[in-house]
Amino acid sequence: MSTRLIEVILRLAPRRFRERYAAELLSVYVERTGRGRRNGRWWFDLKEVLGVLRLVTKLHLDRGPGAEGTTKRGGGLMVDLILHDLRFAVRTLRRNPGFTLTAVSVLALGIGANTAIFSAANAFLFRPLPFADEDRLAFVYETNPEFGWTDETAAPANALDWREQVAAFEDLALYSEWVTRVTHVADGEPELLGLNNVTGNFFDVLGARAELGRTFRWEETWDGDDDVVVLSHATWVSRFGADPEVVGRTIDIGGTTVEVVGVMPEGFVFPNDRVDLWSPFGWPTENRQAVWFRRAHWLRPVVRLAPGASLAEADAQLQVVVSRLSEEYPETNRVMGAGLAPMRDFMIRDVRTPLLILVGAVALLLVLACTNVANLMLVRGAERSREVGLRTALGAGRARVMALLLAESAVLSTLGGAAGLGLGWLGVRAMQGMTRLGIQGATGVALDHRVVLFVLAAAVASGTLFGLGPALRTSGAGPADALKEGGRSGSPGAHRLRLVNTLVVAEVGLALMLVIGAGLMVRSFLKLRAVDPGFATQGTIAVQFNVPGRYQNRDEVLDFERRFAELLEGRPGIERVGRIGLLPLAGTSWSSQFQAEGWPPERIGFEILHRRADAGYFDALDIPLVRGRMFGPEDEPDGPLVVLVNETFVREHFPGEDPIGQKIAYDRAAAANPQDSYWYEIVGIVGDQHQVSPGEPARAEVFENADQDWGRDPWFVMKTSVDPLSVVPAVRSALAEVDPLVPLAEIRRLREVWQGSMARQQFILTLLTVFGAVALALAAVGVYGVTAQAARARTQEIGIRMALGARGSKVVAMMLRQGLILVGVGLMLGLVASLLTTRALTTLLFSVHPADPATIVAVMLLLGGVASLACYLPARRATRVDPVASLRAE
Amino acid sequence: MPDMTPLTFRILLALADANRHGYGIIKEIEQRDGPEAAPSTGAMYLALQRMEADGLIEEAPSPSTADDARRRYYALTPAGRSEAEAESARLAALVAVARAKKLLVARKA
Numbered sequence: 001m002s003t004r005l006i007e008v009i010l011r012l013a014p015r016r017f018r019e020r021y022a023a024e025l026l027s028v029y030v031e032r033t034g035r036g037r038r039n040g041r042w043w044f045d046l047k048e049v050l051g052v053l054r055l056v057t058k059l060h061l062d063r064g065p066g067a068e069g070t071t072k073r074g075g076g077l078m079v080d081l082i083l084h085d086l087r088f089a090v091r092t093l094r095r096n097p098g099f100t101l102t103a104v105s106v107l108a109l110g111i112g113a114n115t116a117i118f119s120a121a122n123a124f125l126f127r128p129l130p131f132a133d134e135d136r137l138a139f140v141y142e143t144n145p146e147f148g149w150t151d152e153t154a155a156p157a158n159a160l161d162w163r164e165q166v167a168a169f170e171d172l173a174l175y176s177e178w179v180t181r182v183t184h185v186a187d188g189e190p191e192l193l194g195l196n197n198v199t200g201n202f203f204d205v206l207g208a209r210a211e212l213g214r215t216f217r218w219e220e221t222w223d224g225d226d227d228v229v230v231l232s233h234a235t236w237v238s239r240f241g242a243d244p245e246v247v248g249r250t251i252d253i254g255g256t257t258v259e260v261v262g263v264m265p266e267g268f269v270f271p272n273d274r275v276d277l278w279s280p281f282g283w284p285t286e287n288r289q290a291v292w293f294r295r296a297h298w299l300r301p302v303v304r305l306a307p308g309a310s311l312a313e314a315d316a317q318l319q320v321v322v323s324r325l326s327e328e329y330p331e332t333n334r335v336m337g338a339g340l341a342p343m344r345d346f347m348i349r350d351v352r353t354p355l356l357i358l359v360g361a362v363a364l365l366l367v368l369a370c371t372n373v374a375n376l377m378l379v380r381g382a383e384r385s386r387e388v389g390l391r392t393a394l395g396a397g398r399a400r401v402m403a404l405l406l407a408e409s410a411v412l413s414t415l416g417g418a419a420g421l422g423l424g425w426l427g428v429r430a431m432q433g434m435t436r437l438g439i440q441g442a443t444g445v446a447l448d449h450r451v452v453l454f455v456l457a458a459a460v461a462s463g464t465l466f467g468l469g470p471a472l473r474t475s476g477a478g479p480a481d482a483l484k485e486g487g488r489s490g491s492p493g494a495h496r497l498r499l500v501n502t503l504v505v506a507e508v509g510l511a512l513m514l515v516i517g518a519g520l521m522v523r524s525f526l527k528l529r530a531v532d533p534g535f536a537t538q539g540t541i542a543v544q545f546n547v548p549g550r551y552q553n554r555d556e557v558l559d560f561e562r563r564f565a566e567l568l569e570g571r572p573g574i575e576r577v578g579r580i581g582l583l584p585l586a587g588t589s590w591s592s593q594f595q596a597e598g599w600p601p602e603r604i605g606f607e608i609l610h611r612r613a614d615a616g617y618f619d620a621l622d623i624p625l626v627r628g629r630m631f632g633p634e635d636e637p638d639g640p641l642v643v644l645v646n647e648t649f650v651r652e653h654f655p656g657e658d659p660i661g662q663k664i665a666y667d668r669a670a671a672a673n674p675q676d677s678y679w680y681e682i683v684g685i686v687g688d689q690h691q692v693s694p695g696e697p698a699r700a701e702v703f704e705n706a707d708q709d710w711g712r713d714p715w716f717v718m719k720t721s722v723d724p725l726s727v728v729p730a731v732r733s734a735l736a737e738v739d740p741l742v743p744l745a746e747i748r749r750l751r752e753v754w755q756g757s758m759a760r761q762q763f764i765l766t767l768l769t770v771f772g773a774v775a776l777a778l779a780a781v782g783v784y785g786v787t788a789q790a791a792r793a794r795t796q797e798i799g800i801r802m803a804l805g806a807r808g809s810k811v812v813a814m815m816l817r818q819g820l821i822l823v824g825v826g827l828m829l830g831l832v833a834s835l836l837t838t839r840a841l842t843t844l845l846f847s848v849h850p851a852d853p854a855t856i857v858a859v860m861l862l863l864g865g866v867a868s869l870a871c872y873l874p875a876r877r878a879t880r881v882d883p884v885a886s887l888r889a890e
Numbered sequence: 891m892p893d894m895t896p897l898t899f900r901i902l903l904a905l906a907d908a909n910r911h912g913y914g915i916i917k918e919i920e921q922r923d924g925p926e927a928a929p930s931t932g933a934m935y936l937a938l939q940r941m942e943a944d945g946l947i948e949e950a951p952s953p954s955t956a957d958d959a960r961r962r963y964y965a966l967t968p969a970g971r972s973e974a975e976a977e978s979a980r981l982a983a984l985v986a987v988a989r990a991k992k993l994l995v996a997r998k999a
Contacts, residue, residue, distance in 0.1 A: 023933050024962055029911040029931045058936055461970025 002045040003030060005425065006018060006052050008449045011057045011247055011725040022809065025052075030368060044651045046422070053418060055357070085407035093411060099380055100412070104782075107416025108423050109774055110369030111458050113362045115424020118454050119447055119765075120431060121355050124348045126450060130267045131343075132207025133304075139346040140172070140301040143337040145593075147607045151339075151349070153177060156287070157294035158333070159301040165321045170306040170315035173198065173205035174281075174714055178622040179274045181546045181713065181745050182254040188237070190544065190741045192512025193235065193253065193276040200280050201488040203230070205304045206270065212236075213262030220280040228379040229257045233266040234669055238773065253277075255549030269396030271300070294332040298590070302343070307368035315340045332671070353843055354764050360840070361771050368510040372778050373412065374466035379789050381405075381474035388474055401475040409467025417459030424455065464671070473499060497790075500824055504786045509833060511779035516834045520841055521765040524848040534689035535584050535621040537754045541724035542583055542717045543731055544746040555708045558637065561706075561714060565616070567734035574720040574730070576627045578616025579613035579706045579714045583748070585757040590700070593707060595670040596653075597663040597679065604668045605653045609691060610703040612709050613644070618686055618721040621750065628660045628684030629707050635683075642705055643680040646688045649700035660684065664702075666819060680704070692805060693757045724749050764844060776863065778868045779826075788817045788874035798878050808879040815878065819871030826867075894977050897929050899936050902966065902974035904945065909950040911961040914937070938964065945972035 006029055010022045010585055027049060061083070091781035093100040095667055140162065141151040156174060163172035179194040203215035215230055229251075230242065240246050250257050258279065269275075288292045307316055318338055326333040348355075381388075400692075430446060551557050561579060564766050567578045584591050594605045615630045617623075626647060643664070652661050680702075688698035706714070720727050728747055735742060755762075791798070798811055838850040848855070904910060904918040910917035912934065922927045929937070941947045942964075966974065989996045 015918030017939060022941060024912055027961075028934075029918065031913045032916065032931065047930050048932065053932070053934045055932035059939070338912075376972055553910045 002049060003033075004359060005049055005447055008447060008452050009049070009052050011058055011449050014059050017059050020084035049422075050418070053740075071706045077246070082407070085404055086411060088149065088404065089407040089411045096380070098459050099376060100415075102781075103376055103812055104415045104419055105413050105541065106369045106778060107413060107459075107462060108419035109778075110362075110366040110462065111387075111417055111420025111426060111455060111889060112423025112772070113771060114366050114458050115420055115447075115455050116427025116431060116453060117270045117355075117358045117362045118450050120426045121359055122450050123346075123447070124351055124355060127448070129344065129347075130208070130269070134343060136170075136305045137343040138303050138305060138314070138340050139302055139343060140338055140340055140378075141346075141770075142297060142531065144335055145337075147333050147450070151341075151346070152336070154299055154301050155294045155297045155301050155332070156283075157290075158336070159299065159326060160288065162301070162303075162318060162321055162589045164315045165324075166314060168306050168317050168853050170203050170304045170309075171201055171302045171353060171795045172301055173201070173202040173302050175271060176298060177271065177300050178298070183546055183548045183742065184239070184251060185251050185741060186251075186739075190743045191239070191746050193228075193488060194274040195240075195253070196271065196278050197276040197281050198278050200263055202265075202278070205302055207269075207304070208268050210262035211265040211286070212244065213260070215262055215264075216280045218276075220282065221284055222281075222285050227256065227282075229253070229258045229277045230264060230279075231260060231277050231884070232275060233268065233598070234273075239276070239649075241702050254546070264305055278431065293333065294329055296451070296590075303340075311342065333713075335595075338706070339816055353840075354760065357517075357840055357844070358764065358767055360837075361517060361768060364510055364514055366458065366769050367465070368460045368507060368775055368778050370466040371503050371507050371510070372466075372782050373462075373472055375500060375507070375782055375785060377405075377409070377466065377470040378473065378500050378503070379785060383791070398475050402471045403475060405471040405803075406463075406467050407462045408770065409471070413459045413467075415696040416462070417455055420459070421452070421455050423452075446489070446876060457686040469499065487847045494672065500786055500789070504782050504822045505826040505829065506784040508823050508863065509830030511754075511775040512593045512827055512830030512859065513834045513837060514768075514774040514775040515855055515863055516859045517829075517838060517841060517860045518765075518768040520838060520845060520848055520850065520852060521761070521768050523843040523852060523855050525758070525761055525765050527844030527848060528571040528694050528761060529692070531694035533585055533754055533757075534687055534755070535623050535696050535750065536719065537751045538719060538752040539720050539724060540621060541720060541727065542715045542746075542750060543578075543728075543744055544715045545742055545744050547712045547714075548742065550605060554637065557710055557712065558707060563732060564738050565716070567737055568716065568718065568731065571722050571727065571730040571734060573727045574718050575721050576616060576620040576719040578618065578620040578717050579612070579614045580617045580717060581610075581612035581706070582712055583715055583717075583753055584621075584691060585693065585753050588692075590689050592666040593668045594664045594702075594736045595668060596673075597665075601669075601673050601690070605664075605700075606701070608649060608653075611701065611703055612711055612714075613703040614706040616718055617706075618644075620717045622719075623689060623691075624687045626685040626687060630684060631707075635705050637706065637707050639708075641708055642683045643677060643679045644684045644686050644703040646686055646698065646701045647684050648688050648698050649702065652684055653699045689717060690757075695761075713745075717748075724751075760846065761846070776866060779863070780866050783819060783823060783867045784870040784874060786822070788872045788877075790818065791878035793816060794880065794889050802879065803825050811879045812875045815875035819875070820868060822870070823864060829865060830870075831856070831860070895937070895972070897933065897976070897978050898941060900927070901934070901937055901941065902970060902977070905918060905947060905966045906938075906971070906974060907966040909953070909963045911963050913961075914966070941970070946973055952998075 003026070007026060010025065011021065032048075033044070074185065105549055128134060129137075140154060140159065143149050143152065154174070159172060159174055161509075163169060166172075175196060175198040179196055181192045182195045183190050184193045185191075185517070198215040198216070200218040200220040203209070205792060209215070211233065212232065213230075216228065220228060231246070234241060236246065246260050247262060248259065250259050251259075303314070305311070318340060322333075322336070322338045326336060391404075392398075425447060547557050547560050551560055565577050565579070565859045568574050588609050589611070591607050591609050594608060595601075595603065596605075613631075618630065619623065628644075631644070632640065645659060654660075654662070659682045661681065661683075663679040663681050665674070665679050667677045670677040670679075686703065689700050689701075691701065692698065692699075716731075718724070718727065731747075732744060769808060794815075801811055802808070834856070835851055840850075841851050900919050901915055901924070903922075904915045910918060912931075914932065916928050916931075938947070943950075945967055947964045947970050948967050950963040952961065952963050985994065
């Protein structure tokens with residue numbers, strides 16, 4: 001990470017240096033770190049990074065006009081002047097360590113937060129994708145208003161027709177969004193690999209070439225030519241020892257022998273990093289004519305536009321084909337639509353809103369930090385008005401004085417920027433740690449030269465922002481000011497006070513916006529957590545594996561599963577065991593339409609979800625049987641097909657009817673020709689389980705009997721009487737007893753599954769809470785500072801009042817009132833701004849209105865309370881002053 | 891020529907008896923003066939760049955025994971050697987003063 005950081009910083013060095021020394025410097029750094037420097041590695045890296053930063057800065061400073069290559073450095077009056085100002089600024093700041101430290105920390109917080117969030121935004125919004133001519137790539141999706149589909153995967157027959165009939169598509173490829181797990185046995189050791197099925201032109205469409213060997217050919221999409229695979233770079237290195245002879249070798253995956261024909265280059269990671277190898281579909285040619293090939297939607301089409309073709313043209317042509325298809329195939333395509341989206345837009349469609357919200361929040365935070373520093377500088381400017389007055393009296397022009405003051409802001413913002421870069425680096429690492437929570441794509445979050453440039457821009461912008469106002473104010477002090485207003489105590493003049501007050505109002509308002517945002521997320525998250533997901537999240541665990549193709553038919557697979565379940569039940573700590581095709585809250589797999597026996601042909605039930613389960617699943621996860629009966633031994637594999645349905649299914653599709661005993665078929669033409677369909681009898685109703693997230697209502701769902709509809713990737717769920725993770729060794733040994741060559745693919749506690757389904761909300765919540773807390777602290781510091789300043793300026797006045805017998809409490813009240821008026825105005829303005837902006841959070845909030853009164857009131861009380869305390873403390877201190885001493889001060 | 895920085899002098903010293911590459915200079919400084927004296931890589935390259943621009947050091951051909959042909963070796967130029975000698979003399983004179991004023995007590999072996 002730090003090597004990368006140094007590399008990035010070096011890119012900012014003058015070209016002359018870069019060409020001659022950069023590579024060498026980097027290799028020396030790498031050599032130095034390579035020497036088992038375990039302890040103090042962190043400290044060493046920090047010193048190295050700072051050293052390189054200093055190097056780059058110095059090199060640029062050295063490059064004054066005419067300075068290159070000569071021994072004389074800095075030449076030119078302007079450069080001399082700037083260097084002088086900077087040196088003076090550094091000296092001044094060094095003499096005021098308290099002020100400098102505060103200002104730099106505040107800036108570092110603001111810039112650091114921006115660095116971290118910008119790194120994330122950069123990864124999604126700006127970093128180039130690893131494909132040639134990215135802007136000619138687009139995704140096609142299918143839509144269906146009846147099913148509520150807005151960006152669905154496509155049916156292959158439809159996509160293949162688009163490929164042939166849309167002239168603006170140079171080519172179209174399909175890939176499966178599912179990554180299949182296959183068992184690869186090497187030297188007697190089984191391991192699982194992620195396999196992605198693609199059409200033969202997949203790599204060509206993406207413009208990706210193999211690093212070794214070749215990619216696929218279009219013909220390999222069809223007819224059994226699918227016994228070839230291409231390896232990902234990572235898999236080639238980790239599983240095949242980066243063997244250059246791997247091309248041409250045959251390997252065994254899941255009981256079939258395939259030939260490795262190519263290896264992809266590093267950096268080609270698509271559709272995701274779980275893919276270890278790609279394989280062509282190898283469909284039988286007759287699929288093209290099959291109805292299911294046009295009905296089942298599970299593939300993602302990606303297109304490369306013809307050179308010169310625009311997205312709009314392509315979309316117009318696509319719509320023509322789509323409407324032709326809907327006439328030609330009314331059975332499957334009556335209401336099926338399609339759309340086209342640029343590749344990147346489509347890939348980031350889910351993260352765009354949260355990212356923009358976070359970007360907005362950190363931008364606010366940076367403005368708040370700058371306001372704070374501006375305030376500090378103004379207060380200090382007040383103390384320096386005598387110095388400034390003196391300089392003016394001695395003939396310094398206003399521009400010179402301003403340059404001096406701005407040099408200070410420049411030094412502060414540079415220091416703040418450097419520290420902020422460090423903080424941001426830590427923030428990026430923290431965010432990378434959150435990938436385990438399931439933020440997809442967050443692995444790409446990293447510092448690169450764009451981020452460093454952004455930090456530089458942020459530092460310069462904030463330096464100007466907080467420096468200019470105070471510099472204008474302070475430099476305006478004439479010679480008279482030095483003697484007039486200032487006096488010994490250097491109290492602020494009225495005009496300066498007005499600016500200070502404005503800044504405090506702004507601080508409170510900005511902080512209110514951020515804390516309300518955080519408060520809304522907290523409240524929403526608490527509500528989300530309170531939703532009953534419909535199954536037991538405590539004391540439960542699930543494991544998954546893949547039953548390899550060696551077990552050739554249903555009976556062999558079922559026998560495998562039965563033996564494993566029996567072994568599990570005998571292990572201590574495991575109380576109940578069940579099977580399920582897909583865990584709840586883990587998303588959805590396939591959905592379909594159905595008809596019930598006796599329904600008129602036009603009545604169709606849309607979009608029901610399916611899972612395979614056995615009775616043990618409901619038992620192990622405490623899912624209630626609401627009515628009817630469970631699957632039982634009487635439901636034999638070859639007997640009449642039976643299903644369970646959830647409560648939502650009953651409510652949506654059999655309102656006011658008794659579904660038990662009804663027979664359904666997943667076929668919208670079932671009523672017309674019942675003899676052609678498989679009929680399932682509904683034998684019972686079970687409780688709803690949320691399928692996608694606790695925030696999304698449960699959807700209508702049918703559970704097939706796992707003994708009748710079998711699969712090769714079952715999840716086994718267990719209720720344990722001990723810590724769920726402690727049974728894992730027993731589970732492993734049970735599986736090994738059934739077949740030592742079948743490894744466990746997944747181990748997940750149901751609690752993790754539940755938390756994972758809320759990971760995105762939690763991620764945003766965590767960040768917004770951190771920003772809110774920082775904002776609150778900054779506002780408190782701002783209010784404290786201004787009250788303390790006012791108190792100091794009025795020391796004499798307070799002394800006189802106290803000497804004349806005013807009670808301390810009265811004086812405190814007077815001071816408090818002034819502070820609280822500012823806080824109140826800030827709160828009101830912040831409230832208005834919040835009401836205008838929190839609407840952006842709507843899509844992220846669960847059952848909380850963006851203008852939720854309870855949250856707003858609570859946050860205003862909190863902020864008001866903190867601000868009052870920040871007013872009270874300095875006011876209180878002012879009254880503690882001995883009246884005599886305060887008078888003597890003059 | 892302004893006063894020589896300690897780092898510049900250390901690099902001149904490191905190159906006085908042999909041509910070295912960047913990492914070699916750091917190792918030499920670390921071995922002689924302890925790890926605390928070693929500059930950050932950035933600081934050293936800032937110095938190397940300036941010294942090369944000032945004509946104190948120059949690139950030397952890699953020795954045939956070099957473990958990595960891509961490494962660049964540095965050597966003292968005649969000017970660099972005379973600067974190092976002058977600085978040594980200056981320091982020696984200072985040390986002599988220090989000794990005369992009893993700031994430097996000879997260690998008993």
